[in-house]
Amino acid sequence: MTQEPRYRRIAEELRKAIIEHAYGPGGRLPSEGTLAEQYAVSRGTIRQALMLLRHDGLVTSRRGTRRVVLDDAPVQDFAQMQSFARWARSIGEVPGGLVIRQGWYPADAEEQRSLRIGDDARVLRVLRLRRLSGRPAMLERTSYPEAVGAIVEPLRTDTVSVTEFLERGGVYVADAEHTIDLVRADAEDAEHLECEVADPLLRERRRTTDPAGVPLEWSEDRYLPGSIAFVVHNSLASTPLTRQHMMPGAGSDFGSGSGSGSGSGSES
Amino acid sequence: MTQEPRYRRIAEELRKAIIEHAYGPGGRLPSEGTLAEQYAVSRGTIRQALMLLRHDGLVTSRRGTRRVVLDDAPVQDFAQMQSFARWARSIGEVPGGLVIRQGWYPADAEEQRSLRIGDDARVLRVLRLRRLSGRPAMLERTSYPEAVGAIVEPLRTDTVSVTEFLERGGVYVADAEHTIDLVRADAEDAEHLECEVADPLLRERRRTTDPAGVPLEWSEDRYLPGSIAFVVHNSLASTPLTRQHMMPGAGSDFGSGSGSGSGSGSES
DNA sequence: CAGTGGTCTAGACCACCGG
DNA sequence: CGGTGGTCTAGACCACTGG
Missing domain, CATH: 3.40.1410.10 (Chorismate lyase-like)
Known part of the structure; x- marks a missing residue:
């Protein structure tokens, strides 16, 4: 039953607490040492858990200060x-x-x-x-x-x-x-x-x-526009978002739907 | 001069090696233990370095197998x-x-x-x-x-x-x-x-x-369309990308440029 | 200055993959 | 089965923040 690693379960608990506004927004998380004690794990495990929240943009992290809770991010798995x-x-x-x-x-x-x-x-x-x-x-x-x-x-x-x-x-x-x-x-x-x-x-x-x-x-x-938007979070810690240049005329194909890629079945 | 942490410098070296096709694509990275020896650091430090490459989508990671080099990702900092x-x-x-x-x-x-x-x-x-x-x-x-x-x-x-x-x-x-x-x-x-x-x-x-x-x-x-695209990488390890639903009529404002947000100066 | 997070070590055990 | 990465520990030192 308890096959989820410890740090993930801790991260989930913290995430839940944050979403329920137990700290913030703008509030400060307990220190890593304190959390380690509370959960009876080593500091490394706590850090792994916090890393998850960091990458999701739920908390900040800076040397010298306690972690700060950011606004709830639209987190999906x-x-x-x-x-x-x-x-x-x-x-x-x-x-x-x-x-x-x-x-x-x-x-x-x-x-x-x-x-x-x-x-x-x-x-x-x-x-x-x-x-x-x-x-x-x-x-x-x-x-x-x-x-x-x-x-x-x-x-x-x-x-x-x-x-x-x-x-x-x-x-x-x-x-x-x-x-x-x-x-x-x-x-x-x-x-x-x-x-x-x-x-x-x-x-x-x-x-x-x-x-x-x-x-x-x-x-x-x-x-179809109007029904969907894409949301991306990025940070100093991890940046999966990129702008990409397009050569004029290439990339943005107008009309020829099957374009260069996986046109499907227009052939026959 | 040597203020960049060890694991970042190692990550940069590995990233360079990967981009220069020293291993792949499809090739296998040396094991964490081997890399730790080569760089004369502990395994934990190597893992931190590899984590960076993982989040950028440059390598995979699975228990039991060596890390595999993926295609070059369009990585920007x-x-x-x-x-x-x-x-x-x-x-x-x-x-x-x-x-x-x-x-x-x-x-x-x-x-x-x-x-x-x-x-x-x-x-x-x-x-x-x-x-x-x-x-x-x-x-x-x-x-x-x-x-x-x-x-x-x-x-x-x-x-x-x-x-x-x-x-x-x-x-x-x-x-x-x-x-x-x-x-x-x-x-x-x-x-x-x-x-x-x-x-x-x-x-x-x-x-x-x-x-x-x-x-x-x-x-x-x-x-303006045709000049830019947004590229996002996501993985089991970190998923900052999200679809978001829009209420019909809301969100996608047609016409009223200053919309709900930071309209700029249309006032006066 | 004391407290915090960032880095790094050296070790341990386990789950998993492949041969 | 041996080798791999995933998890976790217990410690250390340092860089930085804030009062």
Whole structure:
């Protein structure tokens, strides 16, 4: 039962206390030494716990002063960020998923690079519409490498959560990289998202890998504006956020929806 | 001279080795024990170094196996993300800044909340146009609390980097929270960014705090599309990325540029 | 100045992965 | 099974903050 490491459980207790405003905001946490005594663990363990809160932007840390509680950050866990369905449920919406088209194709250059596969490899391309309580919210073009595709392919087309299915099969996501920018809807986007061609959409391109570093999927998701925002926290301690320059004309493809990446099924 | 802690210097050496493809990608790092010997430090110090690379998404880590090198991540340091000018230089562009309007105003509700100040506090609102090598790239509406505003106010209107100026004054940013979504240009946006009213823009709302947790600025930046993307890395180890739901009608303000937040100078 | 967090050590035990 | 990383301990010294 008690398989969660000590420092994680301590971090959870502290997080809860903070969210319930036991200290702040602006309040000071007990010192590491005091906490170590209270929890009857060594200072190192306490530091590990506090590190978690630090990375989530819940507390500061400076030599010389006690840690200060920051405002509540909109903290989600990794699992929730990784799965559209889980996220939807957490905000009280009913997630819907529907596969519009899927099939095996030879990997194009972008897929070969992103999924780290050879130029003779096949990928499963899936075009999927995501709904929030019935309303179209996002159109997802995903490419899976052979091994993962074989698991995903036989799924019912209305499977709500692919991520959760993969987890039951022992496939876990450990890392993800997201690129967020703006594109305009192509004909396919407009049809399924029920908007006009050339309407602006929020685009998230995503590459996920398993704990061994093996790429699991490469996806381009296009969100209708007004329903979603991305929130990022960064700090001196850890900075996963980056601006990226785009060569004029490249990157932000207007119109040609299948673009360079995982266009899904426009072929045939 | 040797003031950088040991583990950071080790991390830098390893990062360099990785970027120069001394191991991978896909290659395996030496074990922690081996590295500890090589650098003549304890295993704990090596683990601290590796933790940095882990959070940057450069290597994996799993019990039982050696760490695996992932693809090169687009790693920037915090300072670069924090400063438009520094970022611009790093991609070989010439940053430009021009204050269009600034002035002191009573803090509105949003500013009071974001900057954690009372309802009788004043803020300095600055409307600033940012250029990349001459071309308009971003329009920035920033609100500073009294203390910071007093430092920023006397600056020349063409000051390229406010961040760098503040650092010279001993003001350092330690934490930031970013919310990214899509809006349409209002009249003010269109005028200065040289686009049409209602053109889509990428919006980044940002709140930064100093090492003690005191809010330093609250800003709403609007980028012309096609010139920038945001890249986020997240992992089981640390997940600062979040989707956020928006109430229909709220959040994504169309038109009223000064929105709920730090509208700058539309008043008068 | 006393108290705090940042760094570092040297050791221990365990869970897990691969051969 | 041996080797690996994950967890945890008990101590030490230092840099910095604040009164």
